[in-house]
Amino acid sequence: xxxxxxxxxxxxxxxxxxxxxxxxxxxxxxxxxxxxxxxxxxxxxxxxxxxxxxxxxxxxxxxxxxxxxxxxxxxxxxxxxxxxxxxxxxxxxxxxxxxxxxxxxxxxxxxxxxxxxxxxxxxxxxxxxxxxxxxxxxxxxxxxxxxxxxxxxxxxxxxxxxxxxxxxxxxxxxxxxxxxxxxxxxxxxxxxxxxxxxxxxxxxxxxxxxxxxxxxxxxxxxxxxxxxxxxxxxxxxxxxxxxxxxxxxxxxxxxxxxxxxxxxxxxxxxxxxxxxxxxxxxxxxxxxxxxxxxxxxxxxxxxxxxxxxxxxxxxxxxxxxxxxxxxxxxxxxxxxxxxxxxxxxxxxxxxxxxxxxxxxxxxxxxxxxxxxxxxxxxxxxxxxxxxxxxxxxxxxxxxxxxxxxxxxxxxxxxxxxxxxxxxxxxxxxxxxxxxxxxxxxxxxxxxxxxxxxxxxxxxxxxxxxxxxxxxxxxxxxxxxxxxxxxxxxxxxxxxxxxxxxxxxxxxxxxxxxxxxxxxxxxxxxxxxxxxxx
Amino acid sequence: xxxxxxxxxxxxxxxxxxxxxxxxxxxxxxxxxxxxxxxxxxxxxxxxxxxxxxxxxxxxxxxxxxxxxxxxxxxxxxxxxxxxxxxxxxxxxxxxxxxxxxxxxxxxxxxxxxxxxxxxxxxxxxxxxxxxxxxxxxxxxxxxxxxxxxxxxxxxxxxxxxxxxxxxxxxxxxxxxxxxxxxxxxxxxxxxxxxxxxxxxxxxxxxxxxxxxxxxxxxxxxxxxxxxxxxxxxxxxxxxxxxxxxxxxxxxxxxxxxxxxxxxxxxxxxxxxxxxxxxxxxxxxxxxxxxxxxxxxxxxxxxxxxx
Numbered sequence: 150x151x152x153x154x155x156x157x158x159x160x161x162x163x164x165x166x167x168x169x170x171x172x173x174x175x176x177x178x179x180x181x182x183x184x185x186x187x188x189x190x191x192x193x194x195x196x197x198x199x200x201x202x203x204x205x206x207x208x209x210x211x212x213x214x215x216x217x218x219x220x221x222x223x224x225x226x227x228x229x230x231x232x233x234x235x236x237x238x239x240x241x242x243x244x245x246x247x248x249x250x251x252x253x254x255x256x257x258x259x260x261x262x263x264x265x266x267x268x269x270x271x272x273x274x275x276x277x278x279x280x281x282x283x284x285x286x287x288x289x290x291x292x293x294x295x296x297x298x299x300x301x302x303x304x305x306x307x308x309x310x311x312x313x314x315x316x317x318x319x320x321x322x323x324x325x326x327x328x329x330x331x332x333x334x335x336x337x338x339x340x341x342x343x344x345x346x347x348x349x350x351x352x353x354x355x356x357x358x359x360x361x362x363x364x365x366x367x368x369x370x371x372x373x374x375x376x377x378x379x380x381x382x383x384x385x386x387x388x389x390x391x392x393x394x395x396x397x398x399x400x401x402x403x404x405x406x407x408x409x410x411x412x413x414x415x416x417x418x419x420x421x422x423x424x425x426x427x428x429x430x431x432x433x434x435x436x437x438x439x440x441x442x443x444x445x446x447x448x449x450x451x452x453x454x455x456x457x458x459x460x461x462x463x464x465x466x467x468x469x470x471x472x473x474x475x476x477x478x479x480x481x482x483x484x485x486x487x488x489x490x491x492x493x494x495x496x497x498x499x500x501x502x503x504x505x506x507x508x509x510x511x512x513x514x515x516x517x518x519x520x521x522x523x524x525x526x527x528x529x530x531x532x533x534x535x536x537x538x539x540x541x542x543x544x545x546x547x548x549x550x551x552x553x554x555x556x557x558x559x560x561x562x563x564x565x566x567x568x569x570x571x572x573x574x575x576x577x578x579x580x581x582x583x584x585x586x587x588x589x590x591x592x593x594x595x596x597x598x599x600x601x602x603x604x605x606x607x608x609x610x611x612x613x614x615x616x617x618x619x620x621x622x623x624x625x626x627x628x629x630x631x632x633x634x635x636x637x638x639x640x641x642x643x644x645x646x647x648x649x650x651x652x653x654x655x656x657x658x659x660x661x662x663x664x665x666x667x668x669x670x671x672x673x674x675x676x677x678x679x680x681x682x
Numbered sequence: 683x684x685x686x687x688x689x690x691x692x693x694x695x696x697x698x699x700x701x702x703x704x705x706x707x708x709x710x711x712x713x714x715x716x717x718x719x720x721x722x723x724x725x726x727x728x729x730x731x732x733x734x735x736x737x738x739x740x741x742x743x744x745x746x747x748x749x750x751x752x753x754x755x756x757x758x759x760x761x762x763x764x765x766x767x768x769x770x771x772x773x774x775x776x777x778x779x780x781x782x783x784x785x786x787x788x789x790x791x792x793x794x795x796x797x798x799x800x801x802x803x804x805x806x807x808x809x810x811x812x813x814x815x816x817x818x819x820x821x822x823x824x825x826x827x828x829x830x831x832x833x834x835x836x837x838x839x840x841x842x843x844x845x846x847x848x849x850x851x852x853x854x855x856x857x858x859x860x861x862x863x864x865x866x867x868x869x870x871x872x873x874x875x876x877x878x879x880x881x882x883x884x885x886x887x888x889x890x891x892x893x894x895x896x897x898x899x900x901x902x903x904x905x906x907x908x909x910x911x912x913x914x915x916x917x918x919x920x921x922x923x924x925x926x927x928x929x930x931x932x933x934x935x936x937x938x939x940x941x942x943x944x945x946x947x948x949x950x951x952x953x954x955x956x957x958x959x960x961x962x963x964x965x966x967x968x969x970x971x972x973x974x975x976x977x978x979x980x981x982x983x984x985x986x987x988x989x
Contacts (some may be wrong), residue, residue: 233924393847
């Protein structure tokens with residue numbers, strides 16, 4: 150643990166010992182070290198290759214450990230990797246693994262990572278997150294997913310039991326930041342081969358995390374106990390971690406108040422009241438997701454939205470302060486950029502949207518629409534599509550009201566989630582509500598979305614933007630590139646960015662060690678401890 | 683009677699087949715699929731998934747494969763959303779939960795509903811009648827999605843007597859609130875049906891005859907009035923029993939029981955085709971079965987009915 154990272158420029162910033170929160174002096178630990186956290190829904194799978202959702206990742210982070218972990222501020226700290234070296238061409242990473250063990254006592258080897266990563270891209274696994282290995286730019290990942298190459302050809306190699314070598318197709322500045330993601334966790338080959346799909350059941354599951362799975366009632370609860378084989382077990386205070394499913398946010402809050410849960414999301418609109426009543430429990434912190442109204446600028450989209458002046462006018466007229474302060478009321482921030490404001494190394498550009506007052510913006514919006522030949526005399530009719538959700542509905546109604554004085558008549562179109570997604574992906578909409586959450590703490594996790602070949606549901610395309618995103622991969626200093634990319638988004642307005650998320654929670658004051666500034670909201674039960682009553 | 687039951691069971695097979703085929707087609711007509719998600723999957727990943735679950739076959743072939751799987755192996759396929767679990771496993775986990783709280787709620791609702799209805803009818807237009815009608819109207823207008831959070835508020839937050847949700851087969855304290863929340867409005871309906879049926883029967887000729895020949899009142903009520911008055915109640919109870927034991931999405935959501943009611947709704951929203959089909963078939967088969975049971979009970983209660 151004292152061995153520091155190799156000293157290239159990038160790595161030096163990570164040179165710190167493994168992270169572990171410890172009780173401060175004067176704090177008395179509770180006898181019963183239990184942490185009960187809230188799950189909104191059933192955990193779909195605790196197989197790292199098959200998990201697709203945030204709650205599943207919360208569980209997986211306790212059961213398994215990847216090469217890297219995150220600390221309470223979201224910085225990368227060593228996990229199974231003790232140190233690593235980056236080659237001069239930034240294409241090869243060599244990791245040295247520590248003496249870690251699986252929960253059955255066997256050593257965690259470089260081969261376990263190789264197996265897990267090959268398994269994730271293997272078409273037979275049909276992992277919904279196979280794309281993550283492509284995002285990491287690992288050699289041959291794309292071809293293997295396509296079935297054109299064998300999984301063994303993936304650019305990951307065990308030099309020996311303690312040395313793992315990863316080769317990339319292109320320099321990837323965020324590569325290290327992807328290594329705390331659940332898809333990259335090692336999995337035990339023998340156990341998977343022995344039990345097949347049933348390997349994820351309690352009793353069968355073998356992990357290398359600080360906790361082991363002891364119970365899982367689908368849709369009811371999931372229980373994990375401290376893993377004595379974990380390499381840093383002596384610094385783990387928490388004994389039992391229990392995820393309790395409560396399908397309704399308001400009931401969850403009641404059960405938090407009854408002491409059954411230690412952490413729950415605060416239902417929309419209740420933060421102001423709860424932060425008055427329990428200021429040390431109601432906590433709002435930035436959360437790396439952005440909310441937007443995406444314009445369909447494809448051939449299938451409406452004529453009016455192909456005019457950048459119309460797109461900008463609509464964006465300017467959205468009174469984001471009202472949305473944030475009067476509708477959401479949970480510490481969210483008005484969005485003037487696609488990238489979440491709290492993302493590391495990102496500077497927001499000075500745009501009209503950010504600097505003008507709302508009155509000035511409204512006037513400007515009217516001028517722009519008039520220039521484009523629209524206005525109350527020649528109104529535009531558009532539909533605004535959103536998926537079923539009270540908040541989306543409230544925001545859509547607000548947007549409808551903000552746009553009405555401009556002569557833009559909005560028909561609200563509420564559809565069920567799968568229909569919404571299907572229409573987004575087939576460009577069957579005028580304006581659609583969308584949100585994106587970052588996979589890693591770097592601006593490209595947002596900005597890649599608007600690349601011509603990105604998800605980009607509105608099919609906006611800009612050559613300079615695409616080039617910037619390519620340049621960013623090899624640049625020494627990516628900050629100005631991302632700022633410039635956001636400037637292009639501000640000029641071209643492919644979407645109206647509405648707000649940046651906050652994670653708004655009730656957290657029991659007895660639980661210590663939860664991250665306070667990690668915008669990805671990743672937490673590790675190994676860092677938690679419970680204070681006595 | 684035996685021949686009648688056999689005939690009904692024989693008709694049940696094509697009915698279920700039709701149910702399967704129609705549900706299957708309707709389900710596939712809905713936009714989106716199990717793997718439609720916010721992050722659009724790369725085409726090759728989607729193709730891999732479709733191949734794994736047989737979704738790349740033509741629809742008719744999928745239906746035939748599906749039905750064959752059930753007939754030959756009693757295999758309802760893998761869940762598309764819970765990749766480590768089969769539909770059989772999911773139903774085996776969720777159905778016992780709803781069966782437990784549903785049956786208990788059913789028994790409670792029938793006992794109290796029939797009791798209230800009979801009391802109200804016997805003491806027609808008295809204080810007891812008004813009280814019983816008052817209770818049943820009150821119970822009826824309090825839907826379970828209002829009742830559930832109120833129960834949690836009272837029993838969990840204020841008094842700390844019961845766990846606010848979750849499930850255990852070994853600890854009845856988890857059952858109480860789901861049973862109350864689910865059973866109340868059914869109890870109200872049963873009470874109203876019983877009351878009106880009972881009033882009608884009590885005014886009929888054979889009751890007057892029974893009373894005229896000096897039969898004790900309790901025998902008149904229990905033997906001659908209650909039995910015929912149960913006919914409309916029983917025809918109501920057949921489908922009600924099925925819907926109670928297959929769970930309520932509201933109960934499952936508020937009390938996080940892990941029951942099958944929520945699984946059914948989720949499967950439709952998530953396009954988890956296999957789970958949705960599995961639960962549809964379960965509910966369909968139970969409905970057919972209990973309709974048959976109701977018809978058999980009819981013949982037993984009312985000797986005038988012959989099959």
